[in-house]
Amino acid sequence: MRPDDEVCLCKHVSQRKLVNFLLREKPPCASGLAECLGAGTGCGWCVPFLKQLHEQWRNGEVPAVSATPDNYGANRGLYRERRRAEKAAQAAAETGSQ
Numbered sequence: 340m341r342p343d344d345e346v347c348l349c350k351h352v353s354q355r356k357l358v359n360f361l362l363r364e365k366p367p368c369a370s371g372l373a374e375c376l377g378a379g380t381g382c383g384w385c386v387p388f389l390k391q392l393h394e395q396w397r398n399g400e401v402p403a404v405s406a407t408p409d410n411y412g413a414n415r416g417l418y419r420e421r422r423r424a425e426k427a428a429q430a431a432a433e434t435g436s437q
């Protein structure tokens with residue numbers, strides 16, 4: 340990803356904003372990145388990538404997501420479809436058990 344590509348597509352948070360937040364705020368755990376414009380608080384797709392960025396930063400590496408923006412966005416779409424189907428199946432199961 341390039342610096343201005345969005346890592347959190349739900350909250351429109353770019354990799355550059357996340358990296359600057361890590362360098363400035365030094366959050367002790369990856370969940371602290373939610374303080375950066377709400378990153379990771381939408382669908383949840385980006386959370387593993389936020390953890391990756393945090394881990395890279397903690398290890399003294401240059402934090403960078405190693406996905407192309409197109410693949411990243413397409414895989415998020417699949418993730419959201421799968422989550423929707425799981426929720427629908429769960430709701431149907433709960434309705435059927437009553």
Ligand code: FES
Nearest residue numbers: 348349381382383
């Ligand atoms: S892409 Fe970050 S919460 Fe959905």
